[in-house]
Amino acid sequence: MRSMRSWRQGSMVLAAVFLLPCCVFFVGAPSGNAQTVLPADVPAVTRYADAPLALVKERARDGEDAAELELGLRYVLGSDGVRNVPAGVKWIGMAAKKGMPQAEHEFGSLYLMGVGVPQSDALAVQWFRKAAIQGYAPSQTAMGFAYENGAGVPRNPEKAAYWFDKAASQGNGIAEESVEGGM
Secondary structure (H helix, E strand, C coil): CCCCCCHHHHHHHHHHHHHHHHHHHHHCCCCCCCCCCCCCCCCHHHCCCCCCHHHHHHHHHCCCHHHHHHHHHHHHHCHHHCCCHHHHHHHHHHHHHCCCHHHHHHHHHHHHHCCCCCCCHHHHHHHHHHHHHCCCHHHHHHHHHHHHHCCCCCCCHHHHHHHHHHHHCCCCHHHHHHHHCCC
16 A cells, blocks of 8 residues: 555645646636637636636626636636635635535635635535535545545545545546555
C-alpha cells in the first residue's frame, strides 16, 4: 500500500486539480463586449467563460445556474478586475443548492480550503458527495481522498477505493494514479 498523504497535503492537491482547472476558464475570460455564449451541450462550468461580465450578471440574476457559478467564480478569483469573495460564495452556493454538480464541487472546494467560509472538512465532504453521486469525477476523487485520510468522514480504505475506481473509470488521472498506486 502506498504511503498516505496528510489531508492538508491532499487538500492542496484537490485545490490545484479540481478548483483551479475549472477556474482557468474564468481567469482567462476576455472582458470584451462580445455576446458569445457557447451551445447548451458544452459543460455548464464553461458555458459563460467567454461572455462579458454584464451578460453573466444578467443571466445569474435570471436564476441560470451556469451563470451563477460563473459569476461566483469570477468574484472569488477576482477576474474582470472585481474581487468580492462573499458575493462569489453566495453565487456559487446558489448554483450548488440547485443541484448543479460542478457548483456543488466548487462549493465543497471553498469549504475544504476555507475560502470565504469557515474551513470544514465535514461540509466539504457533504458537497463533494452530492456531486459524486451524480457522477462528477472530480468529486468522486475528492471522496476517495476524504475516505483515504479520514477527513470529514471516518477513514475507510474500501470506500476510498470505491470512489477512486468510479472516478478512474471516467478517465480522472488523479484517481487513476490512486488506483494504480495500490489504493
